[in-house]
Amino acid sequence: MKTVEANYLWQQxxxxxxxxxxxxAVDMLKKVNIRFLPYAEAVHIREPLIAVPLDIDTSIYxxxxxxxxxxxxxxxxxxxxxxxxxxGWNCLPNADAPVWYRHDQGTLIPAWNIFANLFxxxxxxxxxxxxxxxxxxxxxxxxxxxxxxxxxxxxxxNEGVAILVAACSGLYKQNLPRFDLNGLVQPPVVILSHxxxxxxGNDMWTQSVRFVRIFQPLISFKVPRLxxxxxxLRNTVYPKAYYLENITGMVDVEKMFGYTSSFxxxxxxxxxxxxxxxxxxxxxxxxxxxxDWVVGIHYNxxxxxxxxxxxxxxxxxxxxxxxxxxxxxxxxxRFDPEKSFSFLASMGIYCDESVGxxxxxxxxxxxxxxxxxYDHLSGQALPLWEMPLIIIENTLIxxxxxxxxKVFHRLLYHISRIGGAISxxxxxxxxxxxxxxxTRGIYRRILRVACQLxxxxxxxxxxxxxxxxxxxxxxxxxx
Amino acid sequence: MSMEIATKSGEHPQxxxxxxxxxxxxxxxxxxxxxxxxxxxxTSNTQDIIVRFINPGDFYACNxxxxxxxxxxxxxxxxQWEFLxxxxxxxxxxxxxxxxxxxxxxxxxxxxxxxxxxxxLTGKSEEALLDPAIRGKGIYPQMFKKIFDYMxxxxxxxVWGFTPAIKANVKAGFEEHTGIAQLFFPFHxxxxxxxxxxxxxxxxxVKGIKILCSLAGVFSSISLCSTGLRIxxxxxxxxxxxxxxxxxxxxxxxxRTFVRQWGGTTILRNASFLKWRIFENPHxxxxxxxxxxxxxxxxxxxxxxxxxxxGHIVDIIAASNKINSSSMETVVAVLLKDAxxxxxxxxxxxxxxxxxxxHPFDDxxxxxxxxxxxxxxxxxxxxxxxxxxxxxxxPSLKSIDNWYINRIYTxxxxx
Numbered sequence: 105m106k107t108v109e110a111n112y113l114w115q116q117x118x119x120x121x122x123x124x125x126x127x128x129a130v131d132m133l134k135k136v137n138i139r140f141l142p143y144a145e146a147v148h149i150r151e152p153l154i155a156v157p158l159d160i161d162t163s164i165y166x167x168x169x170x171x172x173x174x175x176x177x178x179x180x181x182x183x184x185x186x187x188x189x190x191x192g193w194n195c196l197p198n199a200d201a202p203v204w205y206r207h208d209q210g211t212l213i214p215a216w217n218i219f220a221n222l223f224x225x226x227x228x229x230x231x232x233x234x235x236x237x238x239x240x241x242x243x244x245x246x247x248x249x250x251x252x253x254x255x256x257x258x259x260x261x262n263e264g265v266a267i268l269v270a271a272c273s274g275l276y277k278q279n280l281p282r283f284d285l286n287g288l289v290q291p292p293v294v295i296l297s298h299x300x301x302x303x304x305g306n307d308m309w310t311q312s313v314r315f316v317r318i319f320q321p322l323i324s325f326k327v328p329r330l331x332x333x334x335x336x337l338r339n340t341v342y343p344k345a346y347y348l349e350n351i352t353g354m355v356d357v358e359k360m361f362g363y364t365s366s367f368x369x370x371x372x373x374x375x376x377x378x379x380x381x382x383x384x385x386x387x388x389x390x391x392x393x394x395x396d397w398v399v400g401i402h403y404n405x406x407x408x409x410x411x412x413x414x415x416x417x418x419x420x421x422x423x424x425x426x427x428x429x430x431x432x433x434x435x436x437x438r439f440d441p442e443k444s445f446s447f448l449a450s451m452g453i454y455c456d457e458s459v460g461x462x463x464x465x466x467x468x469x470x471x472x473x474x475x476x477x478y479d480h481l482s483g484q485a486l487p488l489w490e491m492p493l494i495i496i497e498n499t500l501i502x503x504x505x506x507x508x509x510k511v512f513h514r515l516l517y518h519i520s521r522i523g524g525a526i527s528x529x530x531x532x533x534x535x536x537x538x539x540x541x542x543t544r545g546i547y548r549r550i551l552r553v554a555c556q557l558x559x560x561x562x563x564x565x566x567x568x569x570x571x572x573x574x575x576x577x578x579x580x581x582x583x
Numbered sequence: 584m585s586m587e588i589a590t591k592s593g594e595h596p597q598x599x600x601x602x603x604x605x606x607x608x609x610x611x612x613x614x615x616x617x618x619x620x621x622x623x624x625x626t627s628n629t630q631d632i633i634v635r636f637i638n639p640g641d642f643y644a645c646n647x648x649x650x651x652x653x654x655x656x657x658x659x660x661x662x663q664w665e666f667l668x669x670x671x672x673x674x675x676x677x678x679x680x681x682x683x684x685x686x687x688x689x690x691x692x693x694x695x696x697x698x699x700x701x702x703x704l705t706g707k708s709e710e711a712l713l714d715p716a717i718r719g720k721g722i723y724p725q726m727f728k729k730i731f732d733y734m735x736x737x738x739x740x741x742v743w744g745f746t747p748a749i750k751a752n753v754k755a756g757f758e759e760h761t762g763i764a765q766l767f768f769p770f771h772x773x774x775x776x777x778x779x780x781x782x783x784x785x786x787x788x789v790k791g792i793k794i795l796c797s798l799a800g801v802f803s804s805i806s807l808c809s810t811g812l813r814i815x816x817x818x819x820x821x822x823x824x825x826x827x828x829x830x831x832x833x834x835x836x837x838x839r840t841f842v843r844q845w846g847g848t849t850i851l852r853n854a855s856f857l858k859w860r861i862f863e864n865p866h867x868x869x870x871x872x873x874x875x876x877x878x879x880x881x882x883x884x885x886x887x888x889x890x891x892x893x894g895h896i897v898d899i900i901a902a903s904n905k906i907n908s909s910s911m912e913t914v915v916a917v918l919l920k921d922a923x924x925x926x927x928x929x930x931x932x933x934x935x936x937x938x939x940x941x942h943p944f945d946d947x948x949x950x951x952x953x954x955x956x957x958x959x960x961x962x963x964x965x966x967x968x969x970x971x972x973x974x975x976x977x978p979s980l981k982s983i984d985n986w987y988i989n990r991i992y993t994x995x996x997x998x
Contacts, residue, residue: 353928360867360887360998536930538771544930545892552890555867556656 108483110140124523129288136272147188152210158219175284177521179263183217225470228441245464256466266522293525296365303348303385305339346537363561368402372417377405398563401432431455445477449488460493472524491564637676687713689726698848698979708744740974749965757967765960766936769800774933806956813954815913827871830857833880841902845944847985869897869998884918887998894926896936898991915951939988
């Protein structure tokens with residue numbers, strides 16, 4: 105059984121390497137002998153290869169996290185493996201924070217449980233085992249055991265692959281693992297996307313929420329928020345201002361950096377958690393989005409695992425689009441860790457961006473980049489690509505109100521050292537809206553940071569295999 | 584990039600502008616005996632400093648030198664884009680180096696210009712940086728001489744640059760200068776924070792200015808909405824605006840028409856220049872909106888947004904054989920209005936453009952800008968010129984007022 109899992113993990117590692125490293129790195133990874141095998145066998149190997157133990161069980165609670173310096177950044181490893189007994193084993197780079205156990209004969213064993221850690225993260229083991237959910241049925245960041253030990257912002261998969269690539273490069277050239285990636289890693293990628301929850305600001309729900317919030321401060325004996333009356337009036341007169349009209353501005357700013365992005369549209373059922381703006385403005389919004397940009401579906405609140413509702417939403421949305429719907433994200437990030445992947449694959453979604461935390465920035469699947477989810481029934485990768493959501497603009501600002509752009513720089517710099525893609529969601533309604541002054545200019549500054557780190561800014565689907573990007577799916581919905 | 588000489592802190596808090604270039608650092612430091620000792624020691628070491636042209640091995644060090652002095656994060660790609668595009672046999676980049684350590688830099692970016700007599704080469708001065716420890720030792724004049732001699736040998740007629748330190752640059756040999764004023768369209772009161780970046784006014788005064796800025800914004804918006812009343816509306820309605828994603832092939836012809844129509848000289852905006860300067864700019868690519876009438880290119884406006892959410896008109900140019908000068912004001916107003924609306928949608932707090940001299944087109948842009956709702960602010964940096972051999976024979980180079988100058992003359996960090 106573990107062999108099946110190991111094959112899946114190796115496939116994801118290879119695909120990740122091909123996407124974010126040079127061809128030279130991929131070749132070395134393929135040439136070096138890497139075996140997944142039980143720990144007891146691994147410790148008895150006496151030849152120059154990498155032996156990855158796959159049979160050491162872990163709990164979902166990370167144990168003994170520690171940091172190591174690597175390629176100009178700091179990696180965080182956890183669930184350390186015991187040092188093999190017997191003579192000839194050394195700790196590299198040092199015994200205090202080992203990355204590898206190396207035998208004098210050249211055998212390398214990772215010093216942390218790379219197999220279990222990465223496999224568990226990609227398969228969302230935390231949330232499959234923990235029944236906790238919030239009012240929207242979501243497993244949120246504060247429920248994750250990694251949150252308690254500050255590991256949500258650790259892209260463990262990327263770090264593990266970077267260590268493997270560097271080790272292979274060292275083994276290939278001088279029979280010793282290296283701890284840098286000189287010339288092997290490609291520039292980072294920033295996956296840009298925008299959920300068009302509201303295309304106008306005068307719908308009943310948005311205006312009602314503004315009205316209620318006028319009086320909210322009274323509860324804590326503060327002055328009522330009378331400015332909301334202005335926002336109510338403003339969007340009554342100019343419904344599209346700062347919502348639909350921001351799309352052009354966002355596209356312009358992206359163009360200034362040579363970036364493109366995805367726009368996900370919400371249609372279908374209305375209501376407080378549904379498509380508040382309805383669908384009437386979608387064609388007008390579409391006209392503002394250049395053809396090189398990707399448009400997709402923002403699965404409505406009530407479509408979670410509901411094939412009928414999602415089909416209906418897809419069919420309606422397809423009628424507005426001049427290009428196929430290949431990708432999407434769930435409204436409110438509603439997602440079932442057991443069933444959603446296979447459900448979305450069965451619905452013809454090829455790229456999903458729903459797996460992120462609404463309350464914390466971080467790597468819900470431990471990976472900064474796309475991967476194919478594991479199908480526990482068949483033991484194979486699903487025909488779906490998940491691009492986990494790492495950063496939502498208002499989460500970033502709530503979590504780091506003083507220095508959101510610096511935090512973005514820190515995260516992206518780390519990824520630039522180890523390879524990968526950070527996914528950023530920025531809502532058009534928060535791009536430039538005097539009602540939310542805290543987000544003013546943030547998107548522009550974030551893109552500038554990305555540009556200075558020589559990152560590529562793209563929609564998620566552009567990272568996927570070419571046949572998916574070029575797929576004409578219009579026939580899928582009987583159009 | 585201005586031509587000032589920076590200190591290690593990236594600013595120049597203790598030195599006067601004259602000191603920055605004249606290198607009169609010893610006098611500034613007299614009160615500090617330790618520093619004086621160090622200076623004496625350094626004086627003896629300046630003999631080992633070599634002024635030479637850059638080698639490929641210096642690229643990284645030169646960019647690092649700049650980044651450390653200015654506390655910037657310019658990437659190697661951006662450095663290469665800026666300085667490895669000269670087309671001259673030697674890279675016009677001089678360094679002062681001791682052993683392999685870079686202690687000073689001075690560069691020229693060759694820019695092709697055009698006047699009624701044809702095309703000619705000029706040099707844009709850049710990267711004038713000297714380590715504070717070696718100022719006042721005669722290194723800077725050596726660097727200037729070396730690069731000016733080279734530029735002259737390559738038939739460059741004039742070199743130019745931008746600076747806040749006008750006296751120092753005049754002392755360094757720049758003969759002519761002109762002040763750069765601003766045209767400003769306010770959207771939001773916070774825009775004033777950017778304009779008053781180094782101002783130490785009291786909080787009450789700033790608050791007052793902000794209120795005025797808000798009011799000015801309201802008046803500007805009213806002006807913008809009613810622009811149609813002040814321009815040739817029938818012409819405006821026939822103008823077709825397009826966003827360009829590649830440089831227009833007619834760019835060079837437009838510039839030829841421009842110098843015939845408006846006189847003087849300006850940068851030759853041919854396809855290769857625009858591709859380099861705007862469409863493949865690794866800092867930020869300005870949005871270029873072109874105006875067409877009956878499929879004929881009339882002109883364009885290029886605009887971008889800076890880190891402080893202030894919009895900038897990077898370039899605006901218009902010329903046509905078919906349209907007279909007064910109607911051209913409508914074309915410029917339409918372009919400016921489009922840029923203002925576009926920048927407002929990107930979340931800009933305000934829009935800045937330049938008003939530099941009394942070139943006829945510069946005056947026309949200012950008039951059109953007033954009609955759209957811009958205000959004139961007589962405040963800004965300086966542009967300086969230094970004539971090289973052969974320039975005297977060129978009538979368009981007799982006065983700086985003959986130059987049509989806007990932000991496209993800058994190094995391109997803002998697009």
